Amino acid sequence: MNYQRIQPFPTNLGYDPSELRALASVWNDKREQLHSHGVYQDFIKSLKREWAIETGIIERLYLWDRGVTQVLIEQGIESSIIAHQGNISRQDAEHIKTLIDDHLGIVDRLFGYVKGEEPLSEYFIRGLHAEFTMHQDYVEAMTEKGDSLQIALKKGEYKILPNNPRRPDGVIHEYSPPEFTKEEMENLVKMYREADTSHPAEVKSAWLHHRFTQIHPFQDGNGRVARALASLVFLHEGLFPLVVRESDRKEYIGALETADKGDLIALVSFFSRRQRDAILKALGLEQQVQQNKYADQIIVSAIEILKTRFSEKKQQLSVVYEHAEKLFTLAENKFNKLVKTINTQLREVTPPERPAPYNARENSANNTSPQRHYFQKQIVDTAKSFEYFANLERYRSWVRLTITTDQEFDYVISFHGYGSQDTGILAASAFSYFKAQREDNVTEAVNIYPAAMELFQFNYMESFESTSKRFDEWLEHSVTLALAEWKKAL
8 A cells, every 4th residue: 555645634524523522521510520539530540551551552562361451450560460460471571561651651741741731743742752662672673585673763763764564465554755754744743733623532633643653653653652642632622541452453453444545434433432431431430439428528418419409500411311201212113113024024934833923012111100110130230241330210211122932032222320420421221131931930031131332321411413313323233233132042
């Protein structure tokens, strides 16, 4: 693939920023309340550690399973833990600790750089590279004959030789030629600084990351610098550093390759989801903050809640419950259409000797229904798989599709609160299961599976038009997964 000069920000990307923009607004409403608490500071510390560890794993500087990463996030970056948990020699563990400590220093610097409100510069980018490679003296290279060799790594200096990789299919991917690198980096900084301020953070972040990797200005370490620059954009917006995990590797690399072909939207969408997950986790801290307060503070807080129950803010938050009722109706309509489609076809394949025909049916419970409490275990278990607290107190509704053949299959969409407090955020989750008859003639749910690849969240800041559009797409994917699970068991 021949090198193409970097292009400015796309004008018609076809991306809807409403979800992340609304969620960021919710976070901005809560941030000041949480910012000074130790729980929030611990959250940021853990996020920094995760960023520092994962940015090296993506580059294959070291490798281990997610369990090792989790221990290091929780207990700190210690060589003894790396050696023991990762089954690595003590000498190698010491070197890995040094690399991760370098990464931690960089993410701390990113937080500090944002506070200073300095504009992005080549000098800053070269400094990032020098810090990333502080304890990396060589880079692996390959001769034209295919022989591997080590060459000295120039830290904080642009490349003087081509660094074009050969793909598995034998095609050489061309980055910027060395003679263009300085000019391209000047253009990168200039385009970024002159960009329209209306561009959402995830678009700016994806653009800066991709255009930088397109240039690939350094001998090595370009991926780490790119993720630092992408994180810097989000931090400027009061959000969180971009954590790209090893489990994201396939999607991440695929999105970059799609961007190489001129389509940035896959990378923007990926960055948006990773940032959304970070915001949702931050919003979930409120429960821990409340638990850590003294009794008198809790009493004061409770009195304040009573005083403001009918305040303008509470009325604003209540918009999300109106949205939930509308989404509930959309799900009911979708399931009713499915019932008609499925029943028409099931009757044709019902065995003649069967006393009752195969059939599909829909039922539901809104927030005022006596049956609203159904499926508590399935809802809670599904929430745990997506790492959030399902709040079933103020709002709870569900819609169910049942398909009866020689066995009975249930597919359920549940609407409920996200987190322990009334934050103005609700969630929709989906799961499916089969009904099995026990020896005591009691029916129980078996083979319970989430029927969605990701959680659907919605909030009071986002317009219903935007929310319903996202929900339609989410529901279509969910229906496909659920019916595939049903078909698999036939």
